[in-house]
Structure formats: C-alpha cells, structure tokens
Amino acid sequence: MAEGKPDEQLFQLLSGLLQQVESLTNTEEVELRSKIEALGLEVTKVPSKSAQHLNEVEIAKELDKLSAKLDDVDEMISSAIASDPQVQTLLSGTADVWMPVITAGAEERLNFTASLADDDDLSNKETTTDNTSSS
Numbered sequence: 001m002a003e004g005k006p007d008e009q010l011f012q013l014l015s016g017l018l019q020q021v022e023s024l025t026n027t028e029e030v031e032l033r034s035k036i037e038a039l040g041l042e043v044t045k046v047p048s049k050s051a052q053h054l055n056e057v058e059i060a061k062e063l064d065k066l067s068a069k070l071d072d073v074d075e076m077i078s079s080a081i082a083s084d085p086q087v088q089t090l091l092s093g094t095a096d097v098w099m100p101v102i103t104a105g106a107e108e109r110l111n112f113t114a115s116l117a118d119d120d121d122l123s124n125k126e127t128t129t130d131n132t133s134s135s
Helices: 006-025 030-043 049-053 056-083 085-093 095-103 106-134
Strands: none
Touching: 006 030, 006 085, 006 095, 030 056, 056 085, 085 095
C-alpha cells in the first residue's frame, strides 16, 4: 500500500471494498463512491498556518466544526449501512483496519505511522534480500 499512512490505507481499503461490492452487485455505487472521496479529501486536508495561533475560543469553535463533520460522516455511514446489508458486513469484517485509524489520538497516530514505517523498512529489506538471492 502507498506510503504506509493509516489514512491512505483506510481509503484504499474502502475503495477496494466498494469495487468488490460493485462487481458483486453489478451496480455502480456513485453516491457512496463520492462520499468516500469527499471524506478522503477532508481527512487529508492540511490545516492552514493560521490554525497554529488559535486561542482557546477559536480552538473550541474548530472542534465544534470538526464534531459537526464527524456527525455528517456518522450519518453517511449509518445510512449506507441501513440501505445495504453488504456494507454492514464489509464494515464489520474490516473494523480491525479502519477502527484504529478513526479512534486513534494524535500520539497513537504518530506511533502507528512510525510502526508502519518500520514495517515498510522490513519489507523493503526482504524484497532486496529476495532479489539478490534470485540473481
């Protein structure tokens, strides 16, 4: 998976699952695809520099905005689950991948990203070792 970032892995997983659902049902899920893409863009936005100099009231307002966005995401997921039992099955079956990304705090995310970087280093070494031994 690209770069090993948890957010990227989550959205690659969601996209892959959606493709599987589409192929199984032979139906294009345009609305769900657009929601996943919109959420991916929202999650990967880089905060503006002005966000670094917020006072407590401004931080509280930003947190309120984020909470509202999370409520929207929750509503999107809930409606997708309610309208399609396969979505519920897929989300349940893959919760071990996406739940840690969603529920992690800032420190946990840093640790998670660091451990993924270590895993990437190991897999790169294994690939190099495999390639050298086959030459």
